[in-house]
Amino acid sequence: MPTPRKRTLKGGKTSWQVRFYLGTNLKTGKPKQTSESFPTEREAERFSNWVSAIGPQAALDKLYDGEEVVVVPTLDEIAADHIRLLTGIEDGTRLGYERLWKRSFGHLIGQTRADQLSADVVRQAVNDLAAGKGATGEQYSTKSLENQRGLLAGVVDRCIELGHLTRNPAKGVRLPEGRRVAVDAEDDEDDGEMVCLTHEEWDVLYDSIAVHYQPFLRFLAGTGCRWGEAVVLRRRDLDLGARTVKIRRALKWSSDGNRVIGPPKTKKGKRTIALPAEVVEDLRPLLDGKAASDLVFTAPRGGMIAHRTFWSKNWRPAIWRAQHCSKHTDPACRCGTGEPHRCKVHDVVPPPCGCAGTLVQTPRIHDVRHTHASWLLANGTPIHVVQARLGHESIQTTVDTYSHLLPDAQLLAAEAASLAFARQQGSGIWLSRVESLPDEVLRQLAAALTVEAEKRGVDLGPLAIPAAGAA
Numbered sequence: 001m002p003t004p005r006k007r008t009l010k011g012g013k014t015s016w017q018v019r020f021y022l023g024t025n026l027k028t029g030k031p032k033q034t035s036e037s038f039p040t041e042r043e044a045e046r047f048s049n050w051v052s053a054i055g056p057q058a059a060l061d062k063l064y065d066g067e068e069v070v071v072v073p074t075l076d077e078i079a080a081d082h083i084r085l086l087t088g089i090e091d092g093t094r095l096g097y098e099r100l101w102k103r104s105f106g107h108l109i110g111q112t113r114a115d116q117l118s119a120d121v122v123r124q125a126v127n128d129l130a131a132g133k134g135a136t137g138e139q140y141s142t143k144s145l146e147n148q149r150g151l152l153a154g155v156v157d158r159c160i161e162l163g164h165l166t167r168n169p170a171k172g173v174r175l176p177e178g179r180r181v182a183v184d185a186e187d188d189e190d191d192g193e194m195v196c197l198t199h200e201e202w203d204v205l206y207d208s209i210a211v212h213y214q215p216f217l218r219f220l221a222g223t224g225c226r227w228g229e230a231v232v233l234r235r236r237d238l239d240l241g242a243r244t245v246k247i248r249r250a251l252k253w254s255s256d257g258n259r260v261i262g263p264p265k266t267k268k269g270k271r272t273i274a275l276p277a278e279v280v281e282d283l284r285p286l287l288d289g290k291a292a293s294d295l296v297f298t299a300p301r302g303g304m305i306a307h308r309t310f311w312s313k314n315w316r317p318a319i320w321r322a323q324h325c326s327k328h329t330d331p332a333c334r335c336g337t338g339e340p341h342r343c344k345v346h347d348v349v350p351p352p353c354g355c356a357g358t359l360v361q362t363p364r365i366h367d368v369r370h371t372h373a374s375w376l377l378a379n380g381t382p383i384h385v386v387q388a389r390l391g392h393e394s395i396q397t398t399v400d401t402y403s404h405l406l407p408d409a410q411l412l413a414a415e416a417a418s419l420a421f422a423r424q425q426g427s428g429i430w431l432s433r434v435e436s437l438p439d440e441v442l443r444q445l446a447a448a449l450t451v452e453a454e455k456r457g458v459d460l461g462p463l464a465i466p467a468a469g470a471a
């Protein structure tokens, strides 16, 4: 509660001043301080009580009751200001927030007056979003819902700051469960559907990446590492003789928005990953002359690779080059840069040209990890091996994230297992892997095995389905 301060005016008269914050200074983005003066301490205290009880704007309205008509903005207007005044973000992120607001809360409650936002309005909107009633009708991922909630929180804060609300109506309203697909995309630059590239698509993308970053990209695709794990990799984490990399730490964002290096997200995030031969060859020259604690992958001028810079200066341009053949590329076009709005050739960024040898999908950086997982699964790698490689704490995450890639892959896995059973009975290699599978996966595998065996008219014998479901 603002405390009234006694002031002595010229001529010896006294007045009581109440200082409080109202609105935002458009230049600095900081709350604007203002004051009201009263002839007596009692009046000042009464006003001060109003300020803390109903907010500065409402207190002023009450004080000057009838003297002015206050036009209350809509949530859309509040949101537009909130997003415009956010500091420390890039234009691309700002655009993303505008889009996200428009298709989520803006679509549902954007026209609501700022002083009419109640807990019930928020609850209804959250339920509608969970039911896929946003502008796009999509089921949102957990990450997207969190971003939406962050936006709403900012809008509510601003409503309170401007005095349109006295309390936070979103407080205590629980988020709905999101689609599980993006649970692992915490270090991603956007949310949305997962993109898995075929080997051909990957080649097109790889060729369009700047040469300096090709080893880095191939490392991501060959290991499935998270961005935050790869950029902090040190010389000592690699053992090229054994062809392994040890993931021991990761770059994370702390709650106050700083980047910090800490242990991986979960216990199983700490892991050792076998490296493909191509990655080993890529890495050899990178390690030349490096000390044990030096970073393996760096920006062209040294130093840690920064996500935003990499995205705008390398990833986006590479995707653009991959998506447009030389015939459909105008040298003056800037659509493929980090500043597409500067393009003087196009008003709207043209879609992929679709010519032979170009990329049609638009993968995000994190999709390289998904791509890695999809390759493993397509080649019949057991899902728990994929889990270990990606560093998922629970196999449920792996199954939830990649279940749509499973049916064919499980058949292949079953086939691989059946071959192994036939030839390596007792050697334990495949058997131990299969036995370490959780019951649910084992049941799937056993069912697939039976189908395969029947199709081939093969009697797999008792070992082929080792106590399915009760291993």
Ligand SMILES: [Zn+2]
Pocket (backbone or CB within 6 Å): 324, 325, 326, 327, 328, 353, 354, 355, 358
């Ligand atoms: Zn073309």
Ligand SMILES: [Zn+2]
Pocket (backbone or CB within 6 Å): 333, 334, 335, 336, 343, 344, 345, 346, 349, 350
């Ligand atoms: Zn253009």
